[in-house]
Structure formats: structure tokens, C-alpha cells
Amino acid sequence: MSASTDPRPWQRTDDRTLLHTRVFDVRSSRFRHPGRADAKEFFVIDAPDWAVVLPMTPQGELVMVRQFRFGMEGLSLELPGGVIERGEDPAQAAVRELAEETGYTGAAPTVLGSVHPNPAIQSNRAHVILVPEVQLTADLKWDADEEMSIALVPVQEVLQRARAGEVTHALMLNGLFLLEPWWREQGKKRGWAGI
Template identity: 55%
Template sequence: MATNEPTDPAKIARWEKLGHALLASTRVFELRSTRYRHPVRLTERDFIVAHPPDWVNVLALTPDHHLVLVRQFRFGTEAFSWEIPGGVMHVGEDPLVGGPRELREETGFIGAPARLLGSVHPNPAIQSNRCHFVLVEQAAQTAALEWDADEEIEVTTLPVEEVLARVHAGEITHGLVLNALLFFQKYWETMRPR
């Protein structure tokens, strides 16, 4: 029977990891089958986990209080998606380095300073990585684009309030972009011009 009472954290068991096997290695992640045992019930089970590198998404704020947005075709949904710039971080790369790099490569925008607004686990049930949200202020389009071979990106800027309105209208649906904008909104509420 379900209750509304919170579960006592002391009663939740941490499963013991017994080992893993590599199922597939792709350009974007490794897929592993990991065997775990429950410490109380002693049941064992295999769980499939994707191990992508960490990601970084960039909230690039221009001097006139616009955010940089990108629109691109996404193969998972087979549709175009409005997003903020971002991508895969290099192994060991700091988000404050990777964020401005991705911003410059995808959009040609450069700015400073860069600050970390927050980080999330995109889907802890089946993924091991983190996504970091970096704010870059004073962003201006001054660099050449450096797209990857498969990238084709529409770049635009919109006033912050219009971007937030698009979120509430359901026009921006990428979950990590929505996470980033949630972190940004708290910053914006304290820093926006009155």
C-alpha cells in the first residue's frame, strides 16, 4: 500500500556492484551491462547503463539582454529543436573551458566572464554522465564557425523574456535546455535590468 509519508533514507539499500561487461562502444557512448546485488534480499540483476562523456550547455547573454539560441535537426525525434549551444566535453575538460569552446564553435559567439550555474544528471536511471550549465555574458558574434561534419545549425538571438515565454508555450522542449533555463531564470531574476 502506497503512502504519502517520506521513506526513511536509512531503510533504502545501496546495491553492491559486482562487475560489468561492455555491450557496445559507439562514437557517442559506451553501453555496459552491470551486475548488482541487493545487500539485504541478495537478489542479483543486470542493469544496462549508457556511459557518455559529460556535456555542457551554454546560456550566452548578449549586452542587449538577448540569449543565443540554435535550431537544428535532431535524429532522436526526427524534428527540428530550439536549444542553447552545447555539446560533448573533452575528457578532463573544465565546463568553464568547454562551454565557451562549444559556444564559439557552434555559433561564432565569444564572451566573458564564464560562470557555472549548475549541473545535473541527465537520466540517472540509465546514464552515468553529467550536464553542466555555463553562463557566458557580454556575448558577441566575432569568431568563425567550426561545425562538426554532421552539424548544420541556425543561430539566432532572442530577448530573454521571449525565450522564457517560448518555454511556457511549449516551443522549447529539450529537457536539458529547460534545466539550463531554470538555473538561468534564478540568476536573471536577480540581475535583470529594472
Template identity: 50%
Template sequence: MVAGDGSGALSWKTISRKEVYKGGVFTVFEQLSLGPKGRKGLFSVLDARDWAVVVPLIGRGEAAQFLMVRQFRHGSDRASLEFPGGVVEPGEAPEKAAVRELAEETGWMPGAMYHAGTVFPNPAIQSNRFHVFLALDPYPAVERNLDEHEVVDALLIPAGKVREEMGEGELSHALMATALFFAERCLRSKGIPVF
């Protein structure tokens, strides 16, 4: 197993941080750090709130479907097919954020829900974490409550199709591939058949 928590021979000490940009979803800092060999370096760090995503699975085996959302993404300038998710608000638990985002974007609530994994999306420059939850047997329960600029279609997509096409076309969001990986691993760990 590879271990590391930022301590030891690879550790850097932050000397100073200067805010160079503050936007709606992230802040960029210029960070001066002292390395383990006594050398200083200037690094850009993108501070953002954590993100939470929920992988809603309906049914099992060949009949399994994912509840997904299609929305336009300005960074890629194209539509993206994704699992419901969004930012974790200050003081909010990641699991609560995942449930909130599922309800807001789809109007559905989770049946059983499990934490499937947490990763750093891009630890070279970003400080935030990406939390993945698996929701089994979600059900329609509430009215959707989209954010002001969200235009989202909620869709049921065959799980096998998502698995087969992940990384192509509208399914090319790297974090959704990560979420799918964690969901499959979580299913296997619970002895639930993977689609």
C-alpha cells in the same frame, strides 16, 4: 535538504559490468549489482561523456536576448532551438567545453561567465552529468567551426519569448528547460534582473 551520495542504506555494489554496445557518443553496459538487502539485479547503464551548455544572455530586462542555435535532432526527428553546447572532451574542464562549443556553433565568445548548475540528465540509466554555464554579454569574435555533420543556425531570440514558449514546439528539449532554470537562478543570486 535532501542528501545522498550513493552511500548508506540505498547503496548498491557493482559485481560485474559487461559492454553490450559501443557507439560514437555512448557505451551501454549490462551491470550486475548487489543491493542493500542482499538481492542481485541486472541493470542497463548508458555511459556517456559529460555535456556542457552555455546560456548566452545579451542585454537586460525587456530588451534581453538569448543567443541560441537551431539544429535538426535525429532522436526527435525535428528541428530544435537550443542553447549552444555539446560533449566535454576527455581531460577538458566543463567550462572550457562550454566556451569551445559557443565559439564553434556561433562564433561568439562569452563576456562574464558563471557556473549555473550541474545535474545528472537521467540517473536511472545514465552515468554522465549536464553542466550549465551562464554567459553575460557575449560578443562575436571568431569564425564558426562546425563539426562535420552539424548544420546549425545561430539566432538571437528575445529572452521573454524563450521563457514563455519553453516546453513547446522547437523549445521542447528538456535539458534546455533545465538550463533556463539554472540561468534564471544564477541571475537572481547575483542580483541581476531576470528578463
């Protein structure tokens, strides 16, 4: 095969759930390449879609959370967000998660885009939602295993922290990328520092 050959989709021939948890399922799937007779086993994590929230204050600050993350075994500075419930609209899930985690609410949410967190092994999508004009208005409603600090951080500082390796959450970095066009437009109108 040459590098210039367009790849062809593989066909799924079989799958079975290996593990069911409250957060995700692990599935064994057999796929066959269209040019080959044999099928091979691959593993897929089936998780619900997620909402990643970009809560923007009128002053151009992001409402951010710092919390312990078990996978990295450390504290992570990141955007609020969480699981989208079955049948829930991503924008409404973002509004709900933002209020529950931070106590902030704002103007009408806008879906900026969606990404595949890790398409090699995950089937879900993360929806990036901007909630502008946020203000502290609600009581916190953390889950039993949630504990976090909340900070208002200017977007420029968030970008500096990301470039310095202090912000490593990939979905947050995706969110900042999708925020850029909106930020440039609003920044001109409001006199905010550019990205």
C-alpha cells in the same frame, strides 16, 4: 516494505561493455540490493559529460540554435553546447562549443550548476555554464554533421516558447531554471523584463 522506508544503495557486483560507439558506451551492470541475495542486470549508458551554454547578450537575449535532432526526428530550438573533452574544464568546453557553433564569445564563464540528464540509465552529467556579454566575434567551426540556424531570443520569449511546448529540450529547461537567480539580479540592474 513501506513507502516511508529510506531506500538503500545497491552494490554493483559486475559489469561489462556491450557496445562501444563514438558517442557513448552501453554497459551491462549487475547490482544486488543489500537485503537480497540475487543480483539483477541493468543497462547503463556511459557518455562524456556535456556543457550546456547560456550565452547572454548585453541586451538580455540568449543566443540559441535550431538544429535537426535524430532522436526526435525533428528540429529542436535549444542552447549551444556539446561534449566536454577528456580532461577539459567544463567552463572552457562551454566557451569552445559556443564559439564553434555560433561564432559568439563573451566575458568570463560561470558554472551555474550541473544535472544528471537521465540518472536511471546514464552515468554522465551536464554542466550549465553562463557566458555573459556575448558578441559575434569568431568564425563558425561546425562538425561535419552539424547544420544549424542561430537566433537571438529575449529570455521572456524563450520562457513563453517553453511554456507553449515549443522548447522541449530538457537540458535547456534545466539551464533556464539555473539561470533564474542570476537573471533576477541582473534584470534589476539592467532594466530587463523579469522571469
